[in-house]
Amino acid sequence: MSESNKNLAIWDRGEKSDGKALKRGQAGGGGTSINSYAMFKVATDIFGPVGAGWGYKIIEERSDHGAPIVVDDVTTRQLTHTIRLELWYKLDGEICTVEHYGHTPQLYYSRKNKYWIFDEEAPKKSLTDAIKKCLSMLGVYGDVYLGMTEDVGYMAEKQIEERIGKAETVSEKRERKIAELVTYVDAHIDLARACTGMSSLGGVMRKVATKLDGLALLPDMAAPVETHRTRIGRVFSEMKNTIEKDKK
Secondary structure, X not given: OOHHHHHOHHHHHHOOOOHHHEEEEEEOOEEEEEOHHHHHHHHHHHHOOEOOOEEEEEEEEEEEEEEEEEEOOEEEEEEEEEEEEXXXXXXXXXXXXXXXXXXEEEEEEEOOOOEEXXXXXXXXXXXXXXXXXXXXXXXXXXXXXXXXXXXXXXHHHHHHHHHHHHHHHHHHHHHHHHHHHHHHHHHHHHHHHHOXXXXXXXXXXXXXXXXXXXXXXXXXXXXXXXXXXXXXXXXXXXXXXXXXHHHO
């Protein structure tokens, strides 16, 4: 890996956003809003669990006075809650850090509703804002911060990729379920062949029938279930005939 590629390793892993985690027109009436935990999940995927592979420390927290606003001859200053945060992460066994600020209006006047609003959750919002800004500098959801998600062509291509990825995931899940079905049926065929009486054979077949009835209700599993129901049904018939012959 070249030095340039090595420097972009984290960025490249975290750059592409998940379309389901984006909301357009939420940030002050414009731009793209990002689900915070989607970014935290990417950081965890890259660095490891929070607290072990990455984390943060609040360096400074304060409420800053803004411009004075006169309402009903009473002058009041707005407040903005601010956090200065240090985000740390492990890279090649070393602890690395990034610093950024998070801001949230804490006390402000709503001209639409004509009353003052005090946001009790401002500290939590500032914390989230600061963490997201730090992660963005590492490249997490970089396509959003670079403005790429504002491009119609990019988003169309992204949606196609996500649909393909989802289709592959569905296909992989189905293949896994079928593999589990084959393993289950093979194991119970062996059990059926080991039975020496109708009581034990019937017990095996009732257990299998209940399992297969449940699996048949899953999406796209009805046909595979019927195929393997036929398989074990033949074994059941063979063993039934064998047991009855041995009794004579």
